[in-house]
Amino acid sequence: MNKNIGLVLLTIGIGMTAGFGAVLSPDFRKATLAEGQLQMANNRADALHAEYCALRSEHNLKDAEGCGASPSLPDTAEEKLALFDQGDELLLVKITQARVAYRLALKKIVPLEALVVEAEVQGPEARLSGWTSAAGIGFFAGLVLLVAGAWVCRKAAAFDASEEGSSSGEAVDFGVLLTQVHASMSVLHQEMLALATPSVVDADAIKERLESIQKEDMARLCASGPRVQSLHGIEGMAALFSPLSAGERKMNRAWSALVDRHWPEALASVGGAVDDLEGTKAALAALR
Amino acid sequence: MSEQLSPPLPLDPPPYRELTWAAVVFGVLIGAVMTAAFTYVALKLGFTLSGSTVAAILGFAVLRGVLRKGSIVENNINQTVASGVNTASAGVAFTLPALYIMGEDFNVVSVVVAAIAGSFLGMVVIIPLRKQMIEFERLRFPSGIAVASLLRSPGAGARQAKLLLGGFAVSALIHLGMGTGMLPEELNFGAWMGLPSWISLSVAISFASLGAGLLSGRGGLPFVFGGMLAWWLIAPVAVTAGLVPTVAEMTAVKHHPGFDDWVTWDVLYGQMLRPLGIGILIGGALAGVVASFPALKSAISSLSNASKTKGSGSDELPVQVLSGGVVVAFLVLFAAAVMADPSLGIGRQLLIAVVGTVWLALAGLIVAQATGMTDISPMSGMSLIGVTLMFFLSGGNVVPAIILGVAVCIGIGQCADMMGDLKSGHLIGAKPRKQQLAQLLVCWVGVPVAVGTIVLLWGDGGGFGPGNAELSAPQGTALAAIMESLQAGAAPLDKYIAGGAIGLGLGVHPAGGLGVLIGLAMYLPFNITVTYGLGCAANLWFVRNKGDRWIGDTLVPVAAGFIIGEALTSLGVVLYQLAMG
Numbered sequence: 129m130n131k132n133i134g135l136v137l138l139t140i141g142i143g144m145t146a147g148f149g150a151v152l153s154p155d156f157r158k159a160t161l162a163e164g165q166l167q168m169a170n171n172r173a174d175a176l177h178a179e180y181c182a183l184r185s186e187h188n189l190k191d192a193e194g195c196g197a198s199p200s201l202p203d204t205a206e207e208k209l210a211l212f213d214q215g216d217e218l219l220l221v222k223i224t225q226a227r228v229a230y231r232l233a234l235k236k237i238v239p240l241e242a243l244v245v246e247a248e249v250q251g252p253e254a255r256l257s258g259w260t261s262a263a264g265i266g267f268f269a270g271l272v273l274l275v276a277g278a279w280v281c282r283k284a285a286a287f288d289a290s291e292e293g294s295s296s297g298e299a300v301d302f303g304v305l306l307t308q309v310h311a312s313m314s315v316l317h318q319e320m321l322a323l324a325t326p327s328v329v330d331a332d333a334i335k336e337r338l339e340s341i342q343k344e345d346m347a348r349l350c351a352s353g354p355r356v357q358s359l360h361g362i363e364g365m366a367a368l369f370s371p372l373s374a375g376e377r378k379m380n381r382a383w384s385a386l387v388d389r390h391w392p393e394a395l396a397s398v399g400g401a402v403d404d405l406e407g408t409k410a411a412l413a414a415l416r
Numbered sequence: 417m418s419e420q421l422s423p424p425l426p427l428d429p430p431p432y433r434e435l436t437w438a439a440v441v442f443g444v445l446i447g448a449v450m451t452a453a454f455t456y457v458a459l460k461l462g463f464t465l466s467g468s469t470v471a472a473i474l475g476f477a478v479l480r481g482v483l484r485k486g487s488i489v490e491n492n493i494n495q496t497v498a499s500g501v502n503t504a505s506a507g508v509a510f511t512l513p514a515l516y517i518m519g520e521d522f523n524v525v526s527v528v529v530a531a532i533a534g535s536f537l538g539m540v541v542i543i544p545l546r547k548q549m550i551e552f553e554r555l556r557f558p559s560g561i562a563v564a565s566l567l568r569s570p571g572a573g574a575r576q577a578k579l580l581l582g583g584f585a586v587s588a589l590i591h592l593g594m595g596t597g598m599l600p601e602e603l604n605f606g607a608w609m610g611l612p613s614w615i616s617l618s619v620a621i622s623f624a625s626l627g628a629g630l631l632s633g634r635g636g637l638p639f640v641f642g643g644m645l646a647w648w649l650i651a652p653v654a655v656t657a658g659l660v661p662t663v664a665e666m667t668a669v670k671h672h673p674g675f676d677d678w679v680t681w682d683v684l685y686g687q688m689l690r691p692l693g694i695g696i697l698i699g700g701a702l703a704g705v706v707a708s709f710p711a712l713k714s715a716i717s718s719l720s721n722a723s724k725t726k727g728s729g730s731d732e733l734p735v736q737v738l739s740g741g742v743v744v745a746f747l748v749l750f751a752a753a754v755m756a757d758p759s760l761g762i763g764r765q766l767l768i769a770v771v772g773t774v775w776l777a778l779a780g781l782i783v784a785q786a787t788g789m790t791d792i793s794p795m796s797g798m799s800l801i802g803v804t805l806m807f808f809l810s811g812g813n814v815v816p817a818i819i820l821g822v823a824v825c826i827g828i829g830q831c832a833d834m835m836g837d838l839k840s841g842h843l844i845g846a847k848p849r850k851q852q853l854a855q856l857l858v859c860w861v862g863v864p865v866a867v868g869t870i871v872l873l874w875g876d877g878g879g880f881g882p883g884n885a886e887l888s889a890p891q892g893t894a895l896a897a898i899m900e901s902l903q904a905g906a907a908p909l910d911k912y913i914a915g916g917a918i919g920l921g922l923g924v925h926p927a928g929g930l931g932v933l934i935g936l937a938m939y940l941p942f943n944i945t946v947t948y949g950l951g952c953a954a955n956l957w958f959v960r961n962k963g964d965r966w967i968g969d970t971l972v973p974v975a976a977g978f979i980i981g982e983a984l985t986s987l988g989v990v991l992y993q994l995a996m997g
Contacts, residue, residue: 138925142934145921147650149695149914150688151659160687161661164678168666171673240668249901252909259910267914271921278924285926327422335571343968351964353554358926362707366552366714373551373842374731381845384488385432387571391425393432397845 131284137277144270153258159247166240173205173233180226187220193227205237285358302352303412306372309345310405313379316341317398326391334394335386342379350376360415367411375404432487435850439486439493442478444858446471446494447501451862454502455869457990458509459880462890465990468563468836469983471498480570488567489846493854495563496837500855503833504531504862507826508870510799513892514899515818516874517881522815523755524871527822530752531863533745534776534823538830539859540741541777542784543733543852546838547715548708553928555788556635558628558979560839565976567844576973583977587623588985594621595989602943612676614655614684616647619950620943627978628791629951630971633959636952638930639790642937643945646693651684660684685941691908693938694797695915696922700931701782703923731847741856746773749823756816768809768820775802776824780831786936787832788839789929790948791979794939795832796891799825800898801912807902814899821895830859951975 152160181195193215194201194208201208212231219227250258316337323330349372357365382397433439450467458464475494479486486494508531515522549555569577593599599621606617629636654660660683663672705712716735750769753760760768779798787793802824807817834855841851873879873887880887915938919931937945958971 141921142645142918143649145914145918146645146692146938147653149692149911149918150650150654152683152687153910156687157659157661160683161665164661164675164683165666165668167678167682168669168672168675172669172671175673236669243668249904249906251905252907255908256910256913259914267917271917274918274921275924278922282924282926325427326425328425329422331425343965347964347968350554353552361710363710363714366547366711369552370547370714373547377731377842377845379845380843381489381847383571384568384845387568388432388487389425390429390432390487391427392429 130280130287134277134280134284137273138281139277141270141272141274141277145267145274148263148267148270151259151263153250153255154262155258156250156255159244159250162240162243162247166237166244169233169237169240173230173237176226176230176233177201180223180230183223183226187223189217189219189223192217205234205241209234209238288358302349302356302368303409305345305349305352306405306408306412309341309349310402310409312341312345313375313398313402313405317395317402320395320398328389331386331389331391331394335383338379338383338386338398342376342383346376346379364415367415368408371404371407371411375401375408378404433485433490434487434847435493435854436490438479438483439475439490440497440854440858442475443471443494443497443854444501444861446474447498447858447862448865450498450502451505451865452869453991454505455509455866456873456887457994458505458891459513459870459873459887459889460994461990462888464506464509465987466499466559466983467502468495468499468559468833468840469566469980470987471495472563472566473984474498476570488570488844489841492567492837492841492844492846493851495567496841496851497854497858499833499837500830500859501862501865503829503859504535504826504866506795507531507534507799507829508822508863508866509889510796510891511803511818511822511825511895512867512870513880513889514895515815516870517889517892517896518814518899520815520818522819524867526752526755527819528863528867529748529755530819530823531826531867532860533748533752534825534827535830535859535863536741536745536856537749537773537776537823538780538827539834539852539856540738540745541773541827542780542831542834543738544716544735545712545781545784546835546848548711549784549788549835550839550842552708552711552715553788555785555839555929556632556791557788557836557839558631558791558975559787559983560836561631561843561972562627562976562979563836564840564843565973566980567840572973576969579970579973580977580980583623583627583974584981584984585977587627587978587981590621590623591982591985592989595985595992604943612655613680614651614676616651616680616942618943618946620941620947622944622947622982623978624791624982625944625947626951627975627982629948629953630955630975630978632790632948632952633955634952636790636933636948638927638933639937640945640949640952642934643940643942643949645934646689646938647942650689651680654684654688655679660688687908688911689938690797691911692915692918693935693940694794694801695912695917696919696931696935696938697782697786697794697797697915698778698801698912698935699916699919700922700929700933700935701778701785701919702916703920703931704785704929705778705781707923707928731849733849733852742773746770749773749820752823753816753820756819757810757813760810760813760816764810768806768816771805771809772802772820772824775805776827779824779828782932783828783832784835785929785932787836789933790936792936792940792944792948793832794936795825795828797939798828800895802828803895803899804902804907807899812903814903818895818899826863830855 184195191198356368378397378401382394385393385397454464472495475491479491565580594601602618602620604618606615660679663675666672749772753765753768783793783795783798803817803821806820810816837851838848880889882888882893919935922931958967
């Protein structure tokens, strides 16, 4: 129940903080509106220019005024208009109409460009204070809910872990599993030591058994990190997982060495893994 | 156990091949070629590619095929070296061109010095976190798993090899179709239903994202939640509640072509969600550092113990080597700051070097965590913050800001690359110490190659940039535009601070990395998140219905095939396009 309350608070808190956090400061929004109008006008002009160019191309006229392979048009509407004012080409009525439509669109852009220049760029501090006054209260209320929800979830997780630890015995499960893996690996190591003249078939058989240990008990053991952390704290988890992961890596190394048919390395790695698993057992005993 | 006909294994063979000259030299060669090629690709297309899979496959061909003596762990060293060298291509190609495009006068040597310092710093600050990320948090690093699957393929058995190849074939075919324009790059259900683009209902066709989701499973769900929150709640509410400019307010224009796209990408994404996501990423990472401090302490103390082990007995690099490396790299970075702009004054140059080092470490941690959890790297966002910081610290001076930005960008890349390689190494049993030594030896090599490529391509001037149809240098052009807007005084400080507070707050939750995942989801377009989420959902279904063993035996090789298939096909398509002009 506590966990559910925590999750609800957390979800509302994330939604509120992210929502209010995304709000634009009023002055910045105003500047964005000016930029948006300019963008729309540019989009419209670009579409009209494309129509004009398509008509030129349809009537096999040479590339000019930003069409086809002619030089690109300048950046501002005023410069573009100046370029178009210089044109003295005789064109069909249909093409002239398209050209005029584009020029009219450009004329509408000129004041919008001035408007964007007028809307001064808001500096970082001004944006911060503008945003705080526009959305600060909602944001901070959301932040309180978020932190409260996360804290309730943390307490609930710790409580769940301690209950499981005392009743079903997650630590015991970890210990039992660890003992099983250690025993299996010790047997494997002893058998490898007993082989006087190991063959390729022996290497493949050992590899299969190693894979079986890795994929069953060892994988479960390594996946139990969050529960181990809930039970023993982050330091306890680190004390256990440091030798455990080293053992896991040495088992992987033994597997690679067996594939590469390097018996001494495989033997040494299995031995090293057994030592590391013993180290994990010792660390677990120290924690209890 | 022995059978009569089974050949015996040598009992006294030469030492197991791992860190060998063959692996290092071949890795440097592949890495240098990839660096030059991928720098060019980045100038042309605006993105670069990961070299790990290519290096692993070439390593098989040369070390095992031609030299007939390569081991699995030796090939891992080869791909570690090659990808470590190649990391410079992205860091240099995304930042340095901006200086040329802006027409700034700068000292190329200072760029090389800064980039080399960044490369070493990235390595030495991330190595102590190996235990934390790979052994304690057990981050997935999907591409690291994919490379490990490739390296393990000689011994994984016929069934797993077939599954890997099957996944590869499906992914390669689909991406070939996309590369040739026969298939779309996304399925935009929203557009088909006539919905505006700010209600995002599209799925990117990316088998790498799908594969990453399949490998991440339940751990990736907060990432999907973050994307849903951003694009299914905040975006529609912002538009309908008038938090963004509306059509009705645009009285100065009669026509509104492309309004929805402008609101979606320029305002909602560019001005609201992306900067907020960057802030959450930073806050989440800071909270993670605080929450996992005891484990970090344990990881550092295990490095201290390594220094007490004589010779090469320990599997970890000694802490003295790393702390010495930090000091030397910091001094080199400081020298680069002095060379970049001698007029700044010693105090400001020192401050730039200190903040650059601290930011590189934090951003490297963020990028490594995000890559570990989702396989997606927010490198450009973190580099952008780095350049912005440098810009303000240098008093609005573009040249030192970008030169130090090159260092930060390369360092961040090294962090993510090293951690991914260490994950692959863990899965095949490589010794971290040898991988780290190999990459430390060669991580500087890519810098002169990448910088040299840029200098050569620029030529006498105008070799790349917005006016050049052949090499438009999209990332460099974007950075130049950002620098110009910074010079004009624009920076979304409100969004960074709000995001940082959210990320710090999420650090209270017991699930590690929640802030990083939610921040990353806001930082990205939603169609990528959806594809990844489908992979996570499929993983959960398979876990419930097929069990964990099936996941390891079947799903992992298929997902690895998906990732490798997309990576190699993308490379092939790019090379084909470049060859065809």
